[in-house]
Amino acid sequence: MLSSLTSQPDKDREAVLRERENVRVVVRVRPLSEKESQAGFQSIVQSDDLNCSLLVTNPAAQDGEPPKVFTFDSVFGQNSKQVDVYNLAARPIVENVLEGYNGTIFAYGQTGTGKTFTMEGVRTVPELKGIIPNSFAHIFGHIAKAEEGKK
Template identity: 35%
Template sequence: MAYNHIRVYARIKKENQMAHSSRYELISDCPDGYDSLQTYYGGQNFKRKRRVFKFDKVFEPHSSQDDIFNIIAKPIIHDVFSGINATIFAYGATGSGKTYTLTGSQTKYEERGLIPRTIEYLFQLVTNKMSNYMFFISYLEIYNENAYDLLNPKQNITCIEELPRVIVLEDAKGEAHYKNLCLKEVNTEKEAMRLLYTGDN
């Protein structure tokens, strides 16, 4: 089976440029092919401590949603068509920009995130390949260490805890199975986007 190594990217959130310049220094095009991000914390300049982190790439505040998609998601989508399982996982503190990066703005088309761009691109590729593909979508949220199906057909819920919990089970081969998780087939980009919107809401 084909496989790829895990890639790790950092995205620096837009904020006051002066605040940024005092908190980090980016060193791109290192000899080893990685970007180095030096961060500073504590005290005044002469007392500040420094930590260095290496990433496959660091996206600066001016990076666009299009930049993020083209560099992170596009190669992974092509890997999927080659039979490689893929995951894009966003990690960061509350308010650090995870939701914006993944789903983007609902009012500005050019600011849509990785998920809607991926859906659009998948259907473009399938149309161009003129091949037989089937797409299925699930939408799972982990909240307070419990998993919930955001596409569950149950109506009139007032909070997420009223949805049935999704239970993760492992078979003898070590493969995960999800009890109480909907798997919905979609045939068009529009259908997939509608499910994304439903889950978000």
């Protein structure tokens, strides 16, 4: 990507380089578990993927009270797919690492919120692989395509 940056005006190049350094916060909402559904729990979180926001409804709210809205860099709803999470949230970081920049991906949240599934997934089912196995495949694919003399 650096070669494409050099042909852009300095202002655009600087904006792209600054974005590489940004900390981005991505939220993924997991669906209710079978146990939660059987117990009659209802989700109070709605995702607005297009506006990158979550709407949290107070179950004890008065009629007409609007939900609280929280905005993030990206939001993935309950039906999001592992590949979509990887492509939007992790792939740019891995690409930057392959270009020599530092990158960090970490999952943070309460126990039972889906961090392990998002990061590891189910390695034996391709569409359920998480960020870690997808990153490894991306990196080793890049290495396999590298010109001779690069490791």
